[in-house]
Amino acid sequence: MSEDRRRDGHGPEGRRRSAVVVGAGLAGLTAATGLAAHGIEVTVLEARDRVGGRTHGIEAAPGSRVDAGAAYLGDKHTELHALIAELGLKTAPTTMLGASRFALGSAAENDARDASADDDCTAAATREGRFPPLDAVALGDLFERLAELTAAVRPEAPWLTPDAERLDTLTAAEWAEQHLAHPDARLFFPLFLGEMCAADPADISVLHLAFYLRSGGGLRYLNAFAGGAQQDRIDGGAHQLCERLAERLGDRVRLGEAVRAVHQDDDAVTVHTGRGAHRADVAVLALPPLLADAIAHEPALPVPRAGERTARGCAVKVHLVYPAPLWRDHGLSGWSVNARGPLLSTVDDSPGSGIGVLTGFVTGAEAHRFGALTPERQRAEALAQAARLFPMLPEPIGFHVTDWLNDPYSQGCYAALLGPGDWTRLGPTLTAPHRRVHWAGTETSTAFFGLMEGAIRSGRRVVAEILDRS
Template sequence: MTTGPRTPGRSAVVVGAGLAGLTAATGLAAHGFAVTVLEARERVGGRTHGIEAAPGVRIDAGAAYLGDRHTELHALAAELCLKTTPTTMLGASRFALTDADADADEQPATSDGRFPPLDAVALGDLFERLAELTDAVRPDAPWLTPDAERLDALTAAEWAERHLTHPDARLFFPLFLGEMCAADPADVSVLHLAFYLRSGGGLRYLNAFAGGAQQDRIAGGAHQVCERLAAPLGTAIRLGEPVRAVHQDDRSVTVHTDRGTYRAEVAVLALPPLLADAIEYRPALPQPRSGERTARGCAVKVHLVYPAPLWRDHGLSGWSVNARGPLLSTVDDSPEDGIGVLTGFVTGAEAHRFGALTPERQRAEAVDQARRLFPMLPEPQGVHITDWLADPYSRGCYAALLGPGDWTRIGPALTAPHRRVHWAGTETSTAFFGLMEGAVRSGRRVVAEVLARG
């Protein structure tokens, strides 16, 4: 990443060293800005995070997947000399879709493909209804969608109660919503649900591996994107400095941390809405970044590490969908050569329950369920649990969940600068909201905004 000559007087403070913040920081540096990046964590990466599963092998504890429509992320990865690897989905799937009151020892079903062994007509009706909502939403401005106020006042749980009559559709809907956006149906408005699906490329694209949004991973882990973006910035990145206040006047903006103050021409805040609202602003924000019903994305990610992807030897893909937790879905995230990594997703209300358990109990539940789904598995070599709900500097994952009233109240001011303060982050992108692609696009947008200030 090249940095151009500094232009006298041009300076920026970027808050947040995730994908959005570092995309903005490197973009501004390339146009001659003196840039300082303030990051609360002791690492860069935000909601991308690589953890060591085996010596020399890193896996994605956070955001992981990308598809062919994620053009900005693909271009950035290529610029940083990073390659992608396909998400392996060869083989049959496993489904444990009996309800919570059924016999816990009932054997999971094996099925070709990813379509669950539930009533096809009922699921077809569910997907048709979701497609109707998705097609009607305005992706560039969801608050201007026809009937937006009614759709934004209604939770997805209330919508399901009114429109889903078949037990199989009622069973599958919260599992689908948890997989798509790590949400409990009671936490999000129907407008947010429809927008999220439309923003991500539509129901089919967002839900697909081959040819869809989950087709590939960054070889070696998505965290490398941020690490390589950060490298040329060097000491301009200050780790372990949570921002407490942002004050501005007609000439500059001053960002306050516990360790010091940083003054610049502009500030870029690349933070989730709940974190942005925890900062003191002078003058005050004209509109909060979140609302009373804005919720944390409900995601806990579990990695079970084995000597090899042993399920493949039995004709299984590693993919499963389960009505009971903790692992509501699993996927094969094994590296191209070597160990086997079965990734489990704990989402929605189950993420809150699981997160309250002791680490020992969490491990036991995850291992026991994996063994029921895939009886050939031995005791795992490692179990890694990443609780994004409990992370104080993310406030959930994949992204913030916009609840009733949020889009119609907050949406119109989503990207509007507050004088010298500009906003980035995947939650500010109306394209690929909640995804890595959305974060990168938001960083690009902010660079254009700042340059347009003159």
Template sequence: MSDGLPVGEGRPGATSAVVVGAGLAGLTAATGLAAHGIEVTVLEARDRVGGRTHGLRVGPDAWVDAGAAYLGDRHTELLALISELGLKTTPTTMQGASRFALGAEQATRDGRFPPLNAVALGDLFELLDELATAVRPEAPWLTPDAARLDTLTAADWADQHLTHPDARLFFPLFLGEMMAADPAEVSVLHLAFYLRSGGGLRYLNAFEGGAQQDRIAGGAHQACDLLADRLGSRVRLGEPVLTVHQDQDGVTVGTPGGEYRADLAVLALPPLLADAVDHRPALPVRRATGRTARGCAVKVNLVYPAPLWRDHGLSGWSVNAEGPLLSTVDDSPAEGGVGVLTGFVTGAEAHRYAALTPAEQRSAAVGQAARLFPMLPEPIGFRLTDWVNEQYSRGCYAALLGPGDWSALGPTLTTPHHRVHWAGTETSTEYFGLMEGAIRSGHRVVAEILARR
């Protein structure tokens, strides 16, 4: 090659590695490599581990998830990790009626199906199922008709296919809940892939028997905390990576605090962050394009003395056409002590809400919760996590691949760049955007590296 560096295949076996990012993907990779005798250093920009899992204390012994939270029975690698670490799961509570504010009047209904035209929503779900079934999850860019599907935005698709006003109303709410996406920012190919990768529309959308069935008791952040404990001083916090420079003999990773030398590097970063690093030699294909967007999510945790809505036969679940809280769910700690109503601000609404002052944010969220659940007193706690503007995530749940992204980025999604390997949930074609996808990407990288020893 013109840069004089050896290609990844056939290079000498690695005895040391720098892992960039201490979320689930990076820590899975780091502990896996360390278990096989590879000397590991983990560099994390934040002052905590966990990445897009983040626990907030809401009581003396009570925690709530400010980031990734839910899992289901198909998330086998995450469940295996939970068991190995001695953690437990708790069911996501969905007993009671739901609240809906989808028009001029609010409604209370059993179950989660909104008070909209059932035929129109059924047709919408059938169309989405058809899209998801047709996609090739292991290589979306090779899906039949991929070029056209990757050109259209989800908003374009809705304009072409959704005629009933109820379907047009519900579609952006559904996309926000599933993907934290604005329909104008995500391609139809990515929408179809995301649904297929996650197990299908019905599995992704379901609590009991679905991808949102359980939470990790005490918070999902504990998994990363315990993995980091195994690595001890090999995890370095407050070390944002600025440069990754390779030569014939190894790789040098630069941070404001110094340089770290190793045989190889694993970058377990969202694509927008990985692309911002100074790579030498330059990447042959960038990790993001101008159409790659941040996942649009702000998570609001409203804390009450107890889950008082349950006393009134309500589950805490709501769906709302107007923000800021486009949906709410009961995330009360299993151990009791307090009640937590979690609100999701997603899509275009997340950008608008994130631009408000803290006082305006609190007033808007608390006021809406009081209208939805009039029996609630003023909350005793208000916690807001703005993932849209989080410096070291660039969005949540995951990056949104826009028009043309799968065609441009997909074929090199996991291809090592000489001594640099890629991890992170956005590199997983299984359960993309979920904790399960992050863990599977970490396992994949370990297998790649060990295969070349």
């Protein structure tokens, strides 16, 4: 009988159970709607004036929104696909037809210029496909070494990986210094790392690098558009996921309530915000680890959520809006890779409604530099670089910067960067509840860590944990 009551949201005495969920991103709202579906009284507290967390849609043109945050998905993202279908949304393929542009500053770049390209395209190398005009043997060696690291890691428990202590002590920058002899491999490695996980090589351990690649489906899958993790986008923007989940909860979602403290006693947990206190049987903290640690916990956490070397994901997204995807008229895909910033890569994110959108990614150390500039200087640098890469384009009709690195309620994007010592010290308690407090968020998922799929899976895990509480 008690088991039946747990499944329908009631406790051992038949009283309806309650939960406070902190964070109205994809993980938090997945948890909240799942708990509510089982009859548990749910309140969601969100510091921002919007739901969505690290999914965020901005209006690039009237009636057209683009993803300023998480955007891409592939066929391995099964929970995400199921949620998209459940919410009545659709996907659209990521457009990657045409040649790529490379400004890598190497001799190989000059040799790779396409003689058939337009005369105004010669400021950077034009090349079919996405493989950069760098030494193929050197890059092959880089990818083979990364594949060996990835294959050795234990994705369900990285801290139990053979030689975990050493791998978690060594930074990716130190590993590159030891193993990458060719200058082209050394040039490309931080660009690749920025694209994959928005990290500076000095910020993450080799264990985290290997885990991140393995968790996301493998090196080849994570890096691919067609058939890979970047194959599709959600038509109309990924922010719709959270908006539709929040609609199911109605006024149970409370915006503008930043959580300051979480206090527990023998009977309940009380979550304190600037507007009041919310008491419940359990709490779900669906927050990045740096934010979770910034909350005052009583009793104190036995193990922190972040370590001394845990860093913010280094990502700034720049959207340049044009009257149409004009680069396609010149046989270009909109994809570029660049050794110098601010735009270390660009991709065609045009929404299919007529306008053209080039999304620029500013990652790693460059994100710190770019984020410290004035808005005027950011615009001037980004537009000057876009003009060098795509000189056939007019000045954009719209320009947007979304700085996740300095966002107070995200503390970085795509996800937190686990630095030296983090996995071996913090990994074993990654999902362990702290009495009545449960943890969600993409950083708590060992499958598809840092991705929307990981966020959803973490929310579903928490629902199962709470339903199983006696």
